[in-house]
Amino acid sequence: MTTVAGALLKRQFRRIPMSKQTLVTTAVVAALAGPAIAAEETWLVTEESSDEIMGAQGTWNVSVQGNKLSGVAAMFADNGKQVTYKFDGAIEGGVYTVALDDRSDGKKGCVWNGHAPDGAGDLKKGLIGYLECDGVKLIVRASIVGQ
Known part of the structure; x- marks a missing residue:
C-alpha cells in the first residue's frame, strides 16, 4: 500500500x-x-488388486486447500498389518493425481489417478482410480464420509 x-x-x-x-x-x-483455511475431510479407502483381491482398507485424513490436497493414511492390509503413509497431490478438471510417500509396507513410487465414477445414480458417488507402485497396478476406491 x-x-x-x-x-x-x-x-x-x-x-x-x-x-x-x-x-x-x-x-x-x-x-x-x-x-x-483448508477443508478437512475423512475418506474411506480400499486398495485392491486388478483381480479384486483386497489389498488394504482404512481411512485417509485429507486436507483440501483450493486444488491441492494432502494428508495421512491409516490402512489395514488383508494380513491384518497396519499400513501408513503420507500423500500430496492436486485436483485438475475432476482428476485427482496423488503421490503416496513413506509407505510402511515398503512400496515405492506410488501415484494414484482418481476421478468420479462414470456410472449413473449411486455409482457416481465417491472416487475410483488406479494406483501404480513400482509397476504394480491397484484399484483404489474412496468415499468421502466426513467434512
Missing part, C-alpha cells in the same frame, strides 16, 4: 466508531484468512 493510500485509509478509518472499527477489522481478517 502506498503512503498516500495508507494515510487516506487511516484517516477514513478514524472516522468510524470503535464498534464498527472492530467489525471492519474482523471482516478484513476473515476475508484475508478465508482462502488459507
Whole structure:
C-alpha cells in the first residue's frame, strides 16, 4: 500500500466508531484468512488388486486447500498389518493425481489417478482410480464420509 493510500485509509478509518472499527477489522481478517483455511475431510479407502483381491482398507485424513490436497493414511492390509503413509497431490478438471510417500509396507513410487465414477445414480458417488507402485497396478476406491 502506498503512503498516500495508507494515510487516506487511516484517516477514513478514524472516522468510524470503535464498534464498527472492530467489525471492519474482523471482516478484513476473515476475508484475508478465508482462502488459507483448508477443508478437512475423512475418506474411506480400499486398495485392491486388478483381480479384486483386497489389498488394504482404512481411512485417509485429507486436507483440501483450493486444488491441492494432502494428508495421512491409516490402512489395514488383508494380513491384518497396519499400513501408513503420507500423500500430496492436486485436483485438475475432476482428476485427482496423488503421490503416496513413506509407505510402511515398503512400496515405492506410488501415484494414484482418481476421478468420479462414470456410472449413473449411486455409482457416481465417491472416487475410483488406479494406483501404480513400482509397476504394480491397484484399484483404489474412496468415499468421502466426513467434512
